[in-house]
Amino acid sequence: xxxxxxxxxxxxxxxxxxxxxxxxxxxxxxxxxxxxxxxxxxxxxxxxxxxxxxxxxxxxxxxxxxxxxxxxxxxxxxxxxxxxxxxxxxxxxxxxxxxxxxxxxxxxxxxxxxxxxxxxxxxxxxxxxxxxxxxxxxxxxxxxxxxxxxxxxxxxxxxxxxxxxxxxxxxxxxxxxxxxxxxxxxxxxxxxxxxxxxxxxxxxxxxxxxxxxxxxxxxxxxxxxxxxxxxxxxxxxxxxxxxxxxxxxxxxxxxxxxxxxxxxxxxxxxxxxxxxxxxxxxxxxxxxxxxxxxxx
Numbered sequence: 001x002x003x004x005x006x007x008x009x010x011x012x013x014x015x016x017x018x019x020x021x022x023x024x025x026x027x028x029x030x031x032x033x034x035x036x037x038x039x040x041x042x043x044x045x046x047x048x049x050x051x052x053x054x055x056x057x058x059x060x061x062x063x064x065x066x067x068x069x070x071x072x073x074x075x076x077x078x079x080x081x082x083x084x085x086x087x088x089x090x091x092x093x094x095x096x097x098x099x100x101x102x103x104x105x106x107x108x109x110x111x112x113x114x115x116x117x118x119x120x121x122x123x124x125x126x127x128x129x130x131x132x133x134x135x136x137x138x139x140x141x142x143x144x145x146x147x148x149x150x151x152x153x154x155x156x157x158x159x160x161x162x163x164x165x166x167x168x169x170x171x172x173x174x175x176x177x178x179x180x181x182x183x184x185x186x187x188x189x190x191x192x193x194x195x196x197x198x199x200x201x202x203x204x205x206x207x208x209x210x211x212x213x214x215x216x217x218x219x220x221x222x223x224x225x226x227x228x229x230x231x232x233x234x235x236x237x238x239x240x241x242x243x244x245x246x247x248x249x250x251x252x253x254x255x256x257x258x259x260x261x262x263x264x265x266x267x268x269x270x271x272x273x274x275x276x277x278x279x280x281x282x283x284x285x286x287x288x289x290x291x292x293x294x295x296x
Contacts, residue, residue: 005134007051008093012134015091016054016080019043020147023079024056024127026069033179036065042150046078047112052131054078054093057113059154060122060170063202067124067184068177070097076129083145090142094133100126101187121166122158124174124184167191175205 005012016022020043027035038061040046046056056078058066070076076097081090100109102125109126110118117123158166167188174185175194180203186194194205 002135002137005136008048008054008131008134009051012091012136013048015082015089016046016048017044019046019080020084020150022046022056023081024066025077025079026066026075027073028069028177028179028181029073030179033177033181034065036069038066042114042117044114045117049112049128053128054131055109055112055126055128057117057126058124059117059120060124060158060166060174062173063178064170064174064183064185065177066127067099067174068179068181070099070127071183072181074098076127078129081139081142083142084147085144088139088142090137090139092133092135092137093129093131094135095129095131097127097129099184100128101184103189116155120155120158121161121163122154124170171205171207173202173204176203178202 008016021039021041022043024038024040025036027033040056040058045059046054048054066076074096076095078093079090080092082088102123105126113126161169170185170188171192171194174183176186176196177183178201180196185191185205193208195208196203197206198204
C-alpha cells in the first residue's frame with residue numbers, strides 16, 4: 001500500500017544513497033510532445049540536500065529531454081526502487097526542478113557529488129529538485145538482482161573525445177529535444193550560434209555558418225553561403241540576448257546558486273530569428289518547431 005511521507009527522513013536518505021541506478025521522469029507542456037523517462041547512474045550521483053530538496057549530477061547523453069522539459073515547465077519526478085537483496089520498496093519524489101550549468105555551479109554544491117562524475121568531460125550540470133510530494137510503495141513484483149559493475153563505456157568515450165570534443169557533441173545532440181524544445185547546450189556562455197536540423201528522426205544542433213554541411217560534416221550540395229552569412233549574425237544576436245536573460249534570471253536565486261532559464265524568452269527569440277526569412281522545406285515533427293530556413 002502506498003504511503004505519503006512528510007519529508008525525506010534518515011531512512012529515505014539512506015535508501016537513496018544505496019541505489020545503483022535511479023529514474024527521472026519529465027514531460028513537456030504540449031500533449032503532442034513526448035514524455036521522457038531516463039535512467040541515471042551512478043546511484044550516488046543523487047544526494048539529499050535537506051528534507052525537501054535533492055540534487056543529482058548529470059552526465060552527457062545522446063539526448064537532452066530532461067533539461068528541455070525542466071527549462072520549459074520545471075516539473076520532475078525521481079523514482080528509486082530496490083532491485084537488490086532486502087525488502088521491496090519504491091520511493092518517488094515529486095516536485096519542481098532547476099538546472100545549474102557547470103560554469104555556474106558553486107564549489108560547495110559540487111563537492112557533494114562523486115569526483116568521477118564532476119571530473120568527467122561529460123559532466124553537464126546539476127538538477128536541483130524542490131520536493132513537494134514524497135511517497136513510498138511496496139514494489140512486491142520487482143525482481144531481485146545482483147549488481148556486478150558499472151559500465152565504463154561512457155567515460156571511455158568522454159576521455160577519448162576530450163573536453164572540446166564533448167562540448168561539440170553536446171552542441172550537436174543536446175541543443176534541442178526530439179520535439180524541438182531548446183535544451184541545455186544552447187545555454188553555454190561560450191557556445192556557438194546553433195540552428196535546428198532534422199535528421200533521422202532527431203532534431204540536431206548545427207553550428208550556424210556550416211550551411212554547406214550536414215551534421216556529419218558532409219556537403220549538402222547546395223549553395224547557401226550568402227544565406228548562411230546573413231543567418232549567422234541574426235542567430236548570434238538572438239543567442240546572446242537569450243544567454244543574457246538566462247544569466248539575469250539565475251541571479252534571482254542567489255541563495256542556492258540555482259539557474260532558471262526563461263524558456264519563453266529563449267523560444268520566442270529563436271522563433272523570431274528562424275521565422276524572419278522565407279521558410280522552405282518545413283518539417284513538422286509531432287507538433288515540435290523546426291524549419292530548414294533560408295533568411296533573406
